[in-house]
Amino acid sequence: xxxxxxxxxxxxxxxxxxxxxxxxxxxxxxxxxxxxxxxxxxxxxxxxxxxxxxxxxxxxxxxxxxxxxxxxxxxxxxxxxxxxxxxxxxxxxxxxxxxxxxxxxxxxxxxxxxxxxxxxxxxxxxxxxxxxxxxxxxxxxxxxxxxxxxxxxxxxxxxxxxxxxxxxxxxxxxxxxxxx
Numbered sequence: 425x426x427x428x429x430x431x432x433x434x435x436x437x438x439x440x441x442x443x444x445x446x447x448x449x450x451x452x453x454x455x456x457x458x459x460x461x462x463x464x465x466x467x468x469x470x471x472x473x474x475x476x477x478x479x480x481x482x483x484x485x486x487x488x489x490x491x492x493x494x495x496x497x498x499x500x501x502x503x504x505x506x507x508x509x510x511x512x513x514x515x516x517x518x519x520x521x522x523x524x525x526x527x528x529x530x531x532x533x534x535x536x537x538x539x540x541x542x543x544x545x546x547x548x549x550x551x552x553x554x555x556x557x558x559x560x561x562x563x564x565x566x567x568x569x570x571x572x573x574x575x576x577x578x579x580x581x582x583x584x585x586x587x588x589x590x591x592x593x594x595x596x597x598x599x600x601x602x603x604x
Contacts, residue, residue: 428551429543429581430589431559433598438462438539438560439477443484445598446537449556453487453531455522457540458499460562462490470506478506489529491521491538493545516540517549526553543581544574561594 435441438461446454456462463470470478481488490510492499503510509529514521526533533554540546541562550557586592 426581426584426588429548430551430585430592431543431547432556433558434560434592434594435558435597436561436594437563438558439473440597441537441539441558442597443480443486446486447484449537449598450535451486451537451556452535453489453529453537454481455489455491455525455536455538455550455555457516457538457542457546458490458492458494458502461539461541461546461560463502464563470502475506478508487529487531489525491516491525493521514549516545517552519549519553522549522553522555542574543578558598 438456441454446452462474478488488508490499490503490506490508491514492510492512493514493516494512496512499510499512511521511525511528514524516522522538525531526536534556537556537558538546538550538553539558539560540550541560543559547557547559
């Protein structure tokens with residue numbers, strides 16, 4: 425039952441995912457959560473690291489699309505700054521936002537990767553949609569009020585999954601061995 429929350433990979437940060445790793449997996453597009461995955465939840469400004477990572481993806485013809493449960497206004501503001509396509513109000517973990525992204529951008533499930541910091545929304549949604557997923561550590565230790573309950577539940581689920589799947593370890597890239 426809880427295996428629907430298990431990510432394909434666990435990587436410490438989205439910035440550790442390289443075009444080479446994505447090509448090895450035949451990934452042509454990255455769906456990324458916004459808050460605490462791509463940028464801090466409480467700051468609409470992207471870091472230099474974020475901008476460099478996005479530029480690297482663009483240079484390598486890997487499409488980056490923000491898939492967020494947040495509003496069009498919030499996501500659109502950041503997407504405009506970063507010059508990215510986006511799907512707001514995605515209602516993750518339901519398939520609606522995932523399907524909209526696939527349809528709107530002409531993507532195939534096996535060529536897409538979802539990256540997010542929450543197993544309840546991002547990972548479960550990707551698994552339900554049949555898309556590979558990467559769980560990343562949140563950029564900040566703090567969360568918006570509406571995410572705090574999810575974090576409490578996620579901790580219980582993660583403890584269970586790690587106990588049942590000793591291979592679930594944080595890594596420095598998609599193909600690295602575990603990190604400390």
